[in-house]
Amino acid sequence: MLRSTPHHVNVTFAVVEELADKRLLVVTGKGGVGKSTVAAALAVQSAREGLRTLVCEVNAKERISQLLNRPEVGAEVTALDENLWAVNVRPQEAMREYALMMLKFESIYSAVFENRVVRYFLRFIPSLQELVLLGKILFHLREKRPDGRWRFDRIIIDAPATGHAITFLSVPQVIVDTVPPGAMSADATWMRDLLVDPKTTAVVLVSLPEELPVNETIELHAALTSRVKMRSALVVLNGFIPPRFGPADLPEGLSAGLKALAHNHSSRATLSDTCFTRLQQLGVPVVKVPRLFGDFGRQAIEQVAAQLGGPK
Amino acid sequence: MKANPIRAALESSDVVITVGSGGVGKTTVAAALALRAAMEGQGSLVCTIDPARRLANALGLQALGNAETEISTATFANAGLAPRAPMRAMMLDMKRTWDELIERRAPPDKREKILNNRFYQSLSSALAGSQEYVAMEKLWELRTQRDYPLIVLDTPPTAHALDFLDAPNRILDFLDNDASKWLLTPAMAAGKFGLKLFNLGGSYVAKTIARFTGTETLQQLADFMLNISGMNEGFRERAHQTRALLEAETTSFVLVTGPMPERLDEAIYFHTLLQQNKMKVAAIVVNRVHSSVADSLWEEVARLPASAQAKFDQTLKENDHLARQDARGIAKLREACGATPLVLVPRFELDVHDLNGLYETSHWLWGDRHLDVAAPGQ
Numbered sequence A: 001m002l003r004s005t006p007h008h009v010n011v012t013f014a015v016v017e018e019l020a021d022k023r024l025l026v027v028t029g030k031g032g033v034g035k036s037t038v039a040a041a042l043a044v045q046s047a048r049e050g051l052r053t054l055v056c057e058v059n060a061k062e063r064i065s066q067l068l069n070r071p072e073v074g075a076e077v078t079a080l081d082e083n084l085w086a087v088n089v090r091p092q093e094a095m096r097e098y099a100l101m102m103l104k105f106e107s108i109y110s111a112v113f114e115n116r117v118v119r120y121f122l123r124f125i126p127s128l129q130e131l132v133l134l135g136k137i138l139f140h141l142r143e144k145r146p147d148g149r150w151r152f153d154r155i156i157i158d159a160p161a162t163g164h165a166i167t168f169l170s171v172p173q174v175i176v177d178t179v180p181p182g183a184m185s186a187d188a189t190w191m192r193d194l195l196v197d198p199k200t201t202a203v204v205l206v207s208l209p210e211e212l213p214v215n216e217t218i219e220l221h222a223a224l225t226s227r228v229k230m231r232s233a234l235v236v237l238n239g240f241i242p243p244r245f246g247p248a249d250l251p252e253g254l255s256a257g258l259k260a261l262a263h264n265h266s267s268r269a270t271l272s273d274t275c276f277t278r279l280q281q282l283g284v285p286v287v288k289v290p291r292l293f294g295d296f297g298r299q300a301i302e303q304v305a306a307q308l309g310g311p312k
Numbered sequence B: 001m002k003a004n005p006i007r008a009a010l011e012s013s014d015v016v017i018t019v020g021s022g023g024v025g026k027t028t029v030a031a032a033l034a035l036r037a038a039m040e041g042q043g044s045l046v047c048t049i050d051p052a053r054r055l056a057n058a059l060g061l062q063a064l065g066n067a068e069t070e071i072s073t074a075t076f077a078n079a080g081l082a083p084r085a086p087m088r089a090m091m092l093d094m095k096r097t098w099d100e101l102i103e104r105r106a107p108p109d110k111r112e113k114i115l116n117n118r119f120y121q122s123l124s125s126a127l128a129g130s131q132e133y134v135a136m137e138k139l140w141e142l143r144t145q146r147d148y149p150l151i152v153l154d155t156p157p158t159a160h161a162l163d164f165l166d167a168p169n170r171i172l173d174f175l176d177n178d179a180s181k182w183l184l185t186p187a188m189a190a191g192k193f194g195l196k197l198f199n200l201g202g203s204y205v206a207k208t209i210a211r212f213t214g215t216e217t218l219q220q221l222a223d224f225m226l227n228i229s230g231m232n233e234g235f236r237e238r239a240h241q242t243r244a245l246l247e248a249e250t251t252s253f254v255l256v257t258g259p260m261p262e263r264l265d266e267a268i269y270f271h272t273l274l275q276q277n278k279m280k281v282a283a284i285v286v287n288r289v290h291s292s293v294a295d296s297l298w299e300e301v302a303r304l305p306a307s308a309q310a311k312f313d314q315t316l317k318e319n320d321h322l323a324r325q326d327a328r329g330i331a332k333l334r335e336a337c338g339a340t341p342l343v344l345v346p347r348f349e350l351d352v353h354d355l356n357g358l359y360e361t362s363h364w365l366w367g368d369r370h371l372d373v374a375a376p377g378q
Helices: A035-048 A091-103 A106-113 A116-124 A128-141 A162-178 A183-196 A211-228 A256-280 A298-308 B005-012 B026-039 B053-058 B073-078 B094-105 B108-116 B130-145 B161-176 B178-189 B204-213 B215-247 B261-276 B295-303 B306-336 B355-365
Strands: A024-029 A053-058 A078-081 A084-089 A154-158 A201-207 A232-240 A286-290 B015-019 B044-048 B087-091 B150-154 B251-257 B281-289 B342-346
Touching: A024 A035, A024 A162, A024 A183, A024 A211, A035 A053, A035 A084, A035 A154, A035 A201, A035 A232, A035 A298, A053 A128, A084 A128, A091 A128, A128 A154, A128 A162, A128 A183, A162 A183, A162 A211, A183 A201, A201 A211, A211 A232, A211 A256, A232 A256, A256 A286, A256 B295, A256 B306, A286 A298, B005 B026, B005 B251, B005 B281, B015 B026, B015 B130, B026 B044, B026 B053, B026 B087, B026 B150, B026 B251, B026 B281, B026 B355, B044 B130, B094 B108, B094 B130, B094 B215, B108 B215, B130 B150, B130 B215, B215 B251, B251 B261, B261 B281, B261 B306, B281 B306, B295 B306, B306 B342, B342 B355
Parallel strands: A024 A154, A024 A201, A053 A084, A053 A154, A201 A232, A232 A286, B015 B150, B015 B251, B044 B087, B044 B150, B251 B281, B281 B342
Antiparallel strands: A078 A084
8 A cells, every 4th residue: 555655856956946856746725826827837847857747636627738738638647748747636536546456456346336335435435535536646656667766756736726725635634533543544644644744745825916815825824834734835926916117107197097007007016015025924935926918828837937947 | 777687686686696616706796786785775684605804804794603793884984885774794604504404403312413423524525515505504594584685695616516506406315315225224114223234244345345444434424324314304395495495586696707718617607507407697797807998098108208108008918918808708708698698897906805895896786887898809
């Protein structure tokens, strides 16, 4: 079973220094802040630096393959680029893989797990679904190639949004606390230890320069630290608006429309700066990613990747 | 004035339900609707799930709990508003609503057993849609036991639209499933607290599952099933009543979305589902729309001194890009959602977090103001 703890990677490369030696990156934040974009950008940058990288979406409407202009990957680990693989982990397939690992034999799986009554039971075992999803992802961390090197040097999880992220990431601990000893709780212990190991795992929080997303990031950071015991290594402030207009840029006799335009831009820029300052108080490095005004897709991902992979 | 779909819906409904995915401003729209109703003389209650702190403060909701709080005249006066009817707000406490449900429904001798069962305690995470179920349950209680001219229910942000419509059915499925009957019936008929699975004792299937989950886990689930099985009838009845309430003539849905592409696909899907389920969608609110750039501004910028021109030009281009992107989204939504009217609310300079902001929002919802949408262009 999934027991030993993997060693961290001994490679330094240009993705933000705080993340350089981590094998597992968990990207999370409020819905709609650009989590998938940041996960995809980190993955592209990682792969470019020569690390064999797997990016995982968790039972979501698949977005990363689309952002990278590739066909949908589904529940099979699929190569997207040199050194870059993606998968959308879904409960049914994950459950099957998990059960097969435990039971060893396909025939037993079919006889037992495809039984109507058993399916019904499994549906209501608390957190089993999250456990198998997480279990499948973490399992890939310890897979090796025939020559003994890691199959994946780095795994990036595009984790569920805030509330669900806490639930998702606390599942191993919840199971350790509540489920009586057995195969399930032993696996949960292994997963918990891996998630809380700061040498292996880092959380990347994604936020937007607006009041609500920033509040949520601060709360999420606190909840991860206190409840899940996971360490945030980086905050990505996505959609940052740098200041543009100074007093000298506003000539006499501007119309109300242009005054409003400049004023509006300045308010957004001020808010961006306020949000940056608030996030810095978390004591975690904050990277600004400027707001992009193009269409989403590969080009945008490359731009964000360039921001994240900038000089140390 | 042109007939405004939201105004018409509020006047002819006693329940308005705002639905949509997370992060689109659903709570703001719900609160703005309740405020506007009160301003117009229709007493209202807005029941929200998880409002932003400043909005909660503006509504006088300091703490979690199922209490309905009236917004004081003084609070309104501070904002320069004088509603003609009272407005109340409440924050739905999921856990407490579930507990109340069990306390009301469960036979007295089973209550403690259920409330202390680990399965009950994790029911909210184990059962998809249980938040939605609780919201429906609360709505039913408010509708039948209180006397508000208008209730605006802000639903939980749904990852999957079906969770919301399906919630009552899922609870029934949990209690009333063939598999659970198969497991429970013999034991219940015999009046024993046992379970067929365990009566089978060393059966191959039972052993294999136990290997997976541990034996105690199964035992606890069995206990839970037995304890709540007496409540089936009550749940079933309520599920039918809730369904009838959702389909009633006096219930309207307001679907809230943002104009960006990934939100629109969800909104279109949700709209189709609501219609298939015979739910009345009064309007689709497209929130935070970037309004189009007036031609006069381009002309003015062209005449500016070179130093200022570049910055204004870039800003106009960015705004124009966003406005056109939104306009394309709106056109797509209009095409996909046929006869359902769209109501556009502009993106404000800063986010709405006080009563004035809510009232300002209501002008756009109510049709006092209209937004010009850019030509979609390319």
